Amino acid sequence: MTGPSGLRSVEEHAAAVAALLAPAPAVRLPLARCLDRVLAEDLVAAIDLPPFANSAMDGYAVRAADLAALPATLPVSQDIPAGRTDTAPLRAGTAARIMTGAPVPDGADTVVPVERTDAGVDRVRIDAAPAPGVHVRRVGEDVTAGTVVLRAGTVVRAAQIGVAAALGNAELAVRRPLRVLLLSTGTELVEPGRPLGPGQIYESNAAMLAAAVTEAGGVATVAHFVTDDVDRFRAALDRALDLPHGDGPAGDDGPVDLVVTSGGVSAGAYEVVKDALTGAGVEFAKVAMQPGMPQGAGTLAAPGGRRVPVVTLPGNPVSSYVSFEVFLRPAVRAALGHPDVTRPVVRVPLSTGLDSPPGKRQFRRGQLDAVTGTVAPWGGPGSHLLGWLAGADAMIVVPPAVTRLEAGDDVEVWLLG
Ligand SMILES: Nc1nc2c(c(=O)[nH]1)N[C@H]1C(S)=C(S)[C@@H](COP(=O)(O)OP(=O)(O)OC[C@H]3O[C@@H](n4cnc5c(N)ncnc54)[C@H](O)[C@@H]3O)O[C@H]1N2
Numbered sequence: 001m002t003g004p005s006g007l008r009s010v011e012e013h014a015a016a017v018a019a020l021l022a023p024a025p026a027v028r029l030p031l032a033r034c035l036d037r038v039l040a041e042d043l044v045a046a047i048d049l050p051p052f053a054n055s056a057m058d059g060y061a062v063r064a065a066d067l068a069a070l071p072a073t074l075p076v077s078q079d080i081p082a083g084r085t086d087t088a089p090l091r092a093g094t095a096a097r098i099m100t101g102a103p104v105p106d107g108a109d110t111v112v113p114v115e116r117t118d119a120g121v122d123r124v125r126i127d128a129a130p131a132p133g134v135h136v137r138r139v140g141e142d143v144t145a146g147t148v149v150l151r152a153g154t155v156v157r158a159a160q161i162g163v164a165a166a167l168g169n170a171e172l173a174v175r176r177p178l179r180v181l182l183l184s185t186g187t188e189l190v191e192p193g194r195p196l197g198p199g200q201i202y203e204s205n206a207a208m209l210a211a212a213v214t215e216a217g218g219v220a221t222v223a224h225f226v227t228d229d230v231d232r233f234r235a236a237l238d239r240a241l242d243l244p245h246g247d248g249p250a251g252d253d254g255p256v257d258l259v260v261t262s263g264g265v266s267a268g269a270y271e272v273v274k275d276a277l278t279g280a281g282v283e284f285a286k287v288a289m290q291p292g293m294p295q296g297a298g299t300l301a302a303p304g305g306r307r308v309p310v311v312t313l314p315g316n317p318v319s320s321y322v323s324f325e326v327f328l329r330p331a332v333r334a335a336l337g338h339p340d341v342t343r344p345v346v347r348v349p350l351s352t353g354l355d356s357p358p359g360k361r362q363f364r365r366g367q368l369d370a371v372t373g374t375v376a377p378w379g380g381p382g383s384h385l386l387g388w389l390a391g392a393d394a395m396i397v398v399p400p401a402v403t404r405l406e407a408g409d410d411v412e413v414w415l416l417g
């Protein structure tokens with residue numbers, strides 16, 4: 001379906017891309033590999049936290065009834081360092097020397113910090129009495145066994161790994177990252193680090209898109225870029241689809257979930273991606289956006305009779321980046337069950353006016369000024385302006401019907417983080 005301009009709408013293409021990706025399956029991974037992944041199941045606490053009543057202070061465990069008159073001197077009936085497992089009940093009229101984290105003996109209801117005593121070893125003089133219960137960490141006061149401590153869909157960060165470990169979990173069930181194969185095309189491209197000849201440019205889309213895939217929660221494999229030759233492109237693609245992909249030891253190696261190409265999709269005489277994939281299950285369309293107009297999406301037959309989702313991005317580096325932001329990042333995050341599918345969006349005034357092409361949603365790079373609360377267009381609209389993109393922290397979104405905005409006009413802004 002296309003709009004009155006003959007162009008496909010951004011929403012329609014976004015839906016087509018999102019529909020290609022199945023929800024990522026759950027895998028159990030060691031805690032150390034769960035960072036930034038999405039929890040696939042609720043985590044139910046198997047134990048209480050704290051698992052036993054313990055002292056919050058180095059000091060003396062006593063019975064409050066023995067501190068009716070102060071100062072009080074009590075014999076020290078036992079010594080309880082953290083980790084002691086054979087603590088005896090506290091005899092009335094005695095104190096137990098106790099360390100932070102050590103189990104409070106049965107019968108004790110009060111912990112007196114060492115600073116309120118003479119720090120005695122056999123006998124202790126207690127000068128001040130905290131209220132009963134103070135400095136005692138109660139069983140289950142943090143987490144109660146049997147309760148849900150982390151909901152499915154939570155992004156696992158340091159604190160979530162901490163509580164999972166504290167509850168005794170060596171692994172978590174998380175969504176397996178999508179395995180994304182990146183394939184750049186262009187005879188003019190040279191690998192960074194090698195000498196540049198006349199008419200050549202350094203290949204930058206693969207490295208940029210690999211980082212974007214990783215940031216979105218996927219695992220990227222970069223197939224070496226190929227020249228603008230249909231047979232070579234198909235051969236490189238078939239070879240790459242045959243290989244295992246993924247990030248190794250976690251057991252999440254396996255066939256690729258998504259192929260992303262860059263370049264070779266517009267109107268020139270050598271459009272290798274378009275020529276190779278037209279009629280093979282990939283639909284090419286012009287999308288009403290700038291940059292990022294030439295797009296393609298569909299599925300491709302892979303070895304073993306599978307069909308693999310394919311998204312073809314335009315080659316201009318800023319077009320590739322913007323297309324990833326608009327179509328792929330949300331689709332990948334939705335497939336991962338990520339709670340934040342879209343970037344945070346704000347509406348703020350422009351600091352400088354800008355023009356936008358009629359009938360297209362323009363995605364302009366921007367820089368936010370936190371002091372004035374405005375956004376400035378960062379560089380021009382050209383889709384080759386990668387240096388400007390690298391200096392931007394926001395994307396300004398101009399609706400298709402708007403062709404001119406003035407300084408002070410409110411605009412939608414995506415925070416790129
Ligand atoms: N006659 C027309 N020409 C063009 C049209 C059109 O509608 N009619 N569309 C323009 C638009 S818009 C875009 S976007 C580009 C898209 O072109 P392709 O996707 O076919 O990409 P290429 O031609 O291969 O490359 C475009 C540009 O980007 C550079 N490039 C490509 N790949 C990389 C890479 N991996 N790393 C760095 N730079 C890359 C390439 O050298 C070109 O300069 O087409 C317009 N033309």
Ligand code: MOO
Nearest residue numbers: 291292293319383
């Ligand atoms: O769609 Mo192209 O991305 O404008 O340069």
